[in-house]
Amino acid sequence: MIGGTLRVGLLGCGNVGAAVVRLLAEHADDIARRAGCRVEVARVAVRDPRRARDVPLPSSAFTDDPTAVVEDPDVDIVCELIGGLEPAGSLILAAFDRGKPVVTANKELLATRGRELFDASDAKGLDLYFEAAVGGGIPLIRPLKESLTGERLRRVMGIVNGTTNFILTRMADEGRPFEEVLAEAQALGYAEADPSADVDGHDAAAKCAILASIAFNARVTASDVYREGIAGVTPEDIAFARRLGYAVKLLAVAELVDGDRIAARVHPAMIPATHPLAAVRDAFNAVFVEGPHVGELMFYGRGAGGDATATAVVGDLVSVARNLQAGTRGVGCTCFHERGVRPMSELDGQYYILMRVEDRPGVLAEIASVFGRCRVSIKSVWQEGIGEDARLVFITHRAREGAFQEAVAGIRGLAPVREVRSILRVEAEE
Amino acid sequence: MIGGTLRVGLLGCGNVGAAVVRLLAEHADDIARRAGCRVEVARVAVRDPRRARDVPLPSSAFTDDPTAVVEDPDVDIVCELIGGLEPAGSLILAAFDRGKPVVTANKELLATRGRELFDASDAKGLDLYFEAAVGGGIPLIRPLKESLTGERLRRVMGIVNGTTNFILTRMADEGRPFEEVLAEAQALGYAEADPSADVDGHDAAAKCAILASIAFNARVTASDVYREGIAGVTPEDIAFARRLGYAVKLLAVAELVDGDRIAARVHPAMIPATHPLAAVRDAFNAVFVEGPHVGELMFYGRGAGGDATATAVVGDLVSVARNLQAGTRGVGCTCFHERGVRPMSELDGQYYILMRVEDRPGVLAEIASVFGRCRVSIKSVWQEGIGEDARLVFITHRAREGAFQEAVAGIRGLAPVREVRSILRVEAEE
Numbered sequence: 135m136i137g138g139t140l141r142v143g144l145l146g147c148g149n150v151g152a153a154v155v156r157l158l159a160e161h162a163d164d165i166a167r168r169a170g171c172r173v174e175v176a177r178v179a180v181r182d183p184r185r186a187r188d189v190p191l192p193s194s195a196f197t198d199d200p201t202a203v204v205e206d207p208d209v210d211i212v213c214e215l216i217g218g219l220e221p222a223g224s225l226i227l228a229a230f231d232r233g234k235p236v237v238t239a240n241k242e243l244l245a246t247r248g249r250e251l252f253d254a255s256d257a258k259g260l261d262l263y264f265e266a267a268v269g270g271g272i273p274l275i276r277p278l279k280e281s282l283t284g285e286r287l288r289r290v291m292g293i294v295n296g297t298t299n300f301i302l303t304r305m306a307d308e309g310r311p312f313e314e315v316l317a318e319a320q321a322l323g324y325a326e327a328d329p330s331a332d333v334d335g336h337d338a339a340a341k342c343a344i345l346a347s348i349a350f351n352a353r354v355t356a357s358d359v360y361r362e363g364i365a366g367v368t369p370e371d372i373a374f375a376r377r378l379g380y381a382v383k384l385l386a387v388a389e390l391v392d393g394d395r396i397a398a399r400v401h402p403a404m405i406p407a408t409h410p411l412a413a414v415r416d417a418f419n420a421v422f423v424e425g426p427h428v429g430e431l432m433f434y435g436r437g438a439g440g441d442a443t444a445t446a447v448v449g450d451l452v453s454v455a456r457n458l459q460a461g462t463r464g465v466g467c468t469c470f471h472e473r474g475v476r477p478m479s480e481l482d483g484q485y486y487i488l489m490r491v492e493d494r495p496g497v498l499a500e501i502a503s504v505f506g507r508c509r510v511s512i513k514s515v516w517q518e519g520i521g522e523d524a525r526l527v528f529i530t531h532r533a534r535e536g537a538f539q540e541a542v543a544g545i546r547g548l549a550p551v552r553e554v555r556s557i558l559r560v561e562a563e564e
Numbered sequence: 565m566i567g568g569t570l571r572v573g574l575l576g577c578g579n580v581g582a583a584v585v586r587l588l589a590e591h592a593d594d595i596a597r598r599a600g601c602r603v604e605v606a607r608v609a610v611r612d613p614r615r616a617r618d619v620p621l622p623s624s625a626f627t628d629d630p631t632a633v634v635e636d637p638d639v640d641i642v643c644e645l646i647g648g649l650e651p652a653g654s655l656i657l658a659a660f661d662r663g664k665p666v667v668t669a670n671k672e673l674l675a676t677r678g679r680e681l682f683d684a685s686d687a688k689g690l691d692l693y694f695e696a697a698v699g700g701g702i703p704l705i706r707p708l709k710e711s712l713t714g715e716r717l718r719r720v721m722g723i724v725n726g727t728t729n730f731i732l733t734r735m736a737d738e739g740r741p742f743e744e745v746l747a748e749a750q751a752l753g754y755a756e757a758d759p760s761a762d763v764d765g766h767d768a769a770a771k772c773a774i775l776a777s778i779a780f781n782a783r784v785t786a787s788d789v790y791r792e793g794i795a796g797v798t799p800e801d802i803a804f805a806r807r808l809g810y811a812v813k814l815l816a817v818a819e820l821v822d823g824d825r826i827a828a829r830v831h832p833a834m835i836p837a838t839h840p841l842a843a844v845r846d847a848f849n850a851v852f853v854e855g856p857h858v859g860e861l862m863f864y865g866r867g868a869g870g871d872a873t874a875t876a877v878v879g880d881l882v883s884v885a886r887n888l889q890a891g892t893r894g895v896g897c898t899c900f901h902e903r904g905v906r907p908m909s910e911l912d913g914q915y916y917i918l919m920r921v922e923d924r925p926g927v928l929a930e931i932a933s934v935f936g937r938c939r940v941s942i943k944s945v946w947q948e949g950i951g952e953d954a955r956l957v958f959i960t961h962r963a964r965e966g967a968f969q970e971a972v973a974g975i976r977g978l979a980p981v982r983e984v985r986s987i988l989r990v991e992a993e994e
Contacts, residue, residue: 157714157857164781167900168713265711271858273711277703281695283598284587284878351594410864413843420862427587427871428701430848434840435861445858448714462890470597 140169140455141176143209143234145200145225146216147187149440150239150266150447151178154213155189157441157448165448169455175213179203204228211454213447214238223247226262230254235458237450239266239443245340245356248347252467261463263450268294268341269419271442272435273449278348278423279465285425287349290388291561294341296417296437297325297332298364298384302372302402303415306381309369324417334363335400338386345421346388346398352473354388354398360478362401371488371556374527378514380404381412385561390473397476403559404486479536484513484560486529487542492550493524500548501526508541509533513564525555532564570599570885571606573639573664575630575655576646577617579870580669580696580877581608584643585619587871587878595878599885605643609633634658641884643877644668653677656692660684665888667880669696669873675770675786678777682897691893693880698724698771699849701872702865703879708778708853709895715855717779720818721991724771726847726867727755727762728794728814732802732832733845736811739799754847764793765830768816775851776818776828782903784818784828790908792831801986804918804957808944810834811842815991820903827906833989834916909966914943914990916959917972922980923954930978931956938971939963943994955985962994 142158144151155175158165166172175191179200183193197203204212204225212229214236216222222243227250229236236255238244244251244267255262265275269292278287293299297319304315316333319325331337339359346354364384375382383405388398405412410432414420419437424430436442457463491497498515505512510533518525530538546554572588574581585605588595596602605621609630613623627633634642634655642659644666646652652673657680659666666685668674674681674697685692695705699722708717723729727749734745746763749755761767769789776784794814805812813835818828835842840862844850849867854860866872887893921927928945935942940963948955960968976984 153857154714161714161716164716164900165713168895168898271715272861273703273707276711277707280883281703281706281879282875283595283882284584284591284875285701286591286594410843413840418860425875427583428875429866429869429872431702431863431865432850433861433863436859439859441857442859445712445714445855449711452713453710456895460890460892462892465598465886468598470594 139172139174140210140458141174141208142211142213142451143203143206144175144178145203145212145214147178147180147189148215150443151215152187152189153440153444154447155191157444159190165452169452170459171455173451173455176208177203177206200225201228204234205232210234210458211451212236213451214240217242219243219246223251226251227254230258230260233258233260235261235454235463237263237447237454239264239447241267241337241340241344245343248355249353252469256466259463261454261457263454263464265450266443266446268344269421269433269435270437270439271445272419272421272433272437273446274345274421274433275348277433279468282425282428285428287423287425288390289424290345290349290421291411292345292386292421293383293411293414293419294386294421294437295332295338295384296419297329298338299414299419300324300417301333302364302367302382302384305367305369306372306376309373311369312365312367333365335361335384338384338400342386342388342398342400345386346396347469349388349423350390350396350473351468352396352471353469354396354475358398358475360399360401364402366556367402368556371558374488375404378529379407380560381407382558383411387561391476394471395474395476397481399478401559403561405561481535482532483535484530484532484562484564485538486527486558486560487554488525488527488556489545489551490553490555491524491526492552493520494550497550498526500550501545504544504548505530505541508537508544510538510541529560569602569604570640570888571604571638572641572643572881573633573636574605574608575633575642575644577608577610577619578645580873581645582617582619583870583874584877585621587874589620595882599882600889601885603881603885606638607633607636630655631658634664635662640664640888641881642666643881644670645877647672649673649676653681656681657684660688660690663688663690665691665884665893667693667877667884669694669877671697671767671770671774675773678785679783682899686896689893691884691887693884693894695880696873696876698774699851699863699865700867700869701875702849702851702863702867703876704775704851704863705778707863709898712855712858715858717853717855718820719854720775720779720851721841722775722816722849722851723813723841723844724816724849724851724867725762725768725814726849727759728768729844729849730754730847731763732794732797732812732814735797735799736802736806739803741799742795742797763795765791765814768814768830772816772818772828772830775816776826777899779818779853780820780826780903781898782826782901783899784826784905788828788905790829790831794832796986797832798986801918801988805834805916808959809837810990811837812988813841817991821906824901825904825906827911829908831989833991835991911965912962913965914960914962914992914994915968916957916988916990917984918955918957918986919975919981920983920985921954921956922982923950924980927980928956930980931975934974934978935971938967938974940968940971959990
């Protein structure tokens with residue numbers, strides 16, 4: 135600290151980074167009162183230091199060498215907003231080596247190499263804060279890690295990817311197919327040119343791993359999370375869902391099961407239209423948390439956007455600044471427990487299946503007998519259309535995933551079944 | 565601290581207190597890992613120490629002398645769950661005098677004598693935590709105080725009283741009058757024998773004052789909050805509201821206006837059925853927060869109940885325990901600013917007014933001309949029924965509260981107006 139000011143070294147200055155610089159400057163006095171000292175961005179590493187940027191910093195603050203920022207003796211706190219695995223991971227470890235706490239928004243890195251980073255932060259007794267990694271500006275990490283210390287959470291279920299929620303909302307409102315809405319979202323800048331991180335569920339899976347790690351106090355990585363994207367969801371599925379009283383959402387679900395195992399999955403699912411998550415529209419995010427004592431909690435807000443995410447980063451920077459001055463640190467890694475991961479085949483869930491069948495006597499009985507043989511019990515069935523275009527929809531009672539998949543394989547093999555069009559999980563209390 | 569254990573002195577052992585004792589015992593190992601030491605309830609002050617209680621404590625831990633608990637040299641942290649102004653206030657000040665941090669759930673005390681208590685806590689450099697004072701188990705104080713440091717919030721709007729939300733939900737679902745549903749709620753134990761703290765909005769006003777103080781960094785007391793209860797809301801109002809696309813809720817609204825004044829009010833209001841708060845049913849609570857950077861956030865959950873509220877108390881105890889060991893304290897009073905309170909007469913709002921009128925030519929023109937004279941512009945008007953029982957409903961555009969009240973006085977004086985039956989504020993973006 136120089137002259138009552140703690141100095142932040144910023145790695146990356148995109149939408150979030152630039153908003154962090156602006157917020158720290160704009161609210162400098164209020165922040166100083168809370169932090170106990172001034173907090174300023176001293177140096178910024180960017181790919182192109184000569185590019186003009188809308189931030190209140192002299193051009194001399196910019197460099198293209200992130201290592202120089204981390205190693206700068208005037209930098210007290212490192213704020214990593216580059217994203218991706220490398221060089222972000224090495225830069226964070228280098229910051230710890232130099233005794234500097236870190237604030238990051240890097241979900242991919244935390245969900246992949248979280249253990250290594252938290253071990254390093256614990257070994258050095260340095261803060262590693264990451265509120266912005268999940269849910270943008272929605273306070274999630276701090277409430278889960280600190281406010282709910284007295285609870286043993288049972289389930290975390292969220293809409294944690296704004297792009298896919300925007301696409302599903304448009305598909306539902308306008309009855310348009312996935313590809314068309316995706317193209318529009320790309321044109322509007324809501325979706326990336328390469329949309330796979332969002333639409334295939336990679337982004338949601340990383341966030342699911344982070345939420346599960348904190349909620350259940352055990353290290354869960356992105357590779358532990360079962361993952362399906364939304365490219366297979368059709369306007370027909372959404373219309374059927376609505377008719378049956380459901381909405382279709384890309385859900386991240388993490389549960390504590392069998393006492394000490396974790397089940398984590400990301401996939402499109404039908405949820406009851408009355409569930410609070412069903413009302414989460416457009417690019418909004420929400421995380422629904424359940425525990426035996428606290429009951430049901432939901433945290434809702436804008437899950438992305440530079441300004442919203444920057445408020446989370448600034449909140450972390452102020453906490454880290456307070457801790458530095460007190461010579462202490464905040465709550466470190468809380469992944470105390472070793473917990474196994476339950477394989478998806480052992481999931482008990484409800485399913486929606488839509489198929490195109492030949493419209494002749496005995497078809498329903500043939501299909502029902504396959505379900506019965508696999509011990510999958512049917513909750514409801516609809517038939518629509520006639521002749522070549524007859525469609526059958528089943529919703530099952532809770533069944534073992536493995537048994538359901540076996541039934542689907544059997545059904546696909548039946549002669550009158552022209553096509554198994556869609557399968558969606560149904561998240562509801564039976 | 566004795567032998568690696570921090571000891572809590574509990575004042576009050578009702579539903580919340582007993583749940584705190586149980587949670588600390590049940591999750592002792594997890595809590596010790598987060599707190600860095602064991603946290604145990606050492607002594608408990610209750611009215612009747614001989615009463616049997618379902619808590620894992622020896623009978624020797626109980627006393628009827630709260631001062632003895634505060635003064636006990638073995639007590640490191642005081643947890644005040646007695647409620648009310650006195651002796652709670654004096655006991656908290658006594659704790660500070662003895663160098664002990666305090667955790668409290670006492671909304672009434674904080675909303676009345678907050679300044680005195682926070683000044684004492686700041687002067688001594690001791691923690692005063694109060695997550696449980698608003699929203700039961702919903703993390704609100706910590707997110708507002710710490711996560712949103714980088715934001716300048718514009719508005720906080722919440723459903724913060726579970727009893728009145730339960731009553732309004734039942735009235736809406738079943739079309740029954742207030743008195744009948746209240747009696748049922750009392751029989752079920754959801755409402756107190758003396759329901760005035762809830763139904764007259766006192767409880768909500770105290771919570772509104774606390775939320776406003778934190779959101780806008782200025783001291784707001786319960787007496788600064790305009791207050792109306794729900795006793796005047798009728799099933800007819802709720803039915804009209806629904807027909808017009810609104811729900812009726814008891815809202816606590818705090819806003820930063822004119823740059824640096826605060827407006828805070830608690831009253832029943834019509835909100836659009838599509839607003840996230842409209843879906844908050846039964847005894848649930850939710851707080852909706854808006855700021856220029858973070859956009860819209862909502863925190864939702866059970867706003868009361870011993871177990872849920874106890875999770876918030878335990879979260880605070882763990883934070884205070886960590887701070888004690890680090891020889892530091894958390895964020896203290898954040899009411900840095902002196903801000904005036906805008907009087908209710910200067911409010912700009914929309915209004916719903918239902919009146920019973922004589923059904924003859926010229927009545928509508930007479931009423932409309934009163935509105936016009938007072939510069940209150942009409943958004944929509946309905947007439948229903950004929951003859952003696954003709955009812956007129958107006959919804960206004962945004963108007964100054966004072967002007968609207970002047971119009972109402974004028975309308976009451978018109979001969980063909982038999983009765984102004986209901987007036988409700990409408991909270992919506994125009």
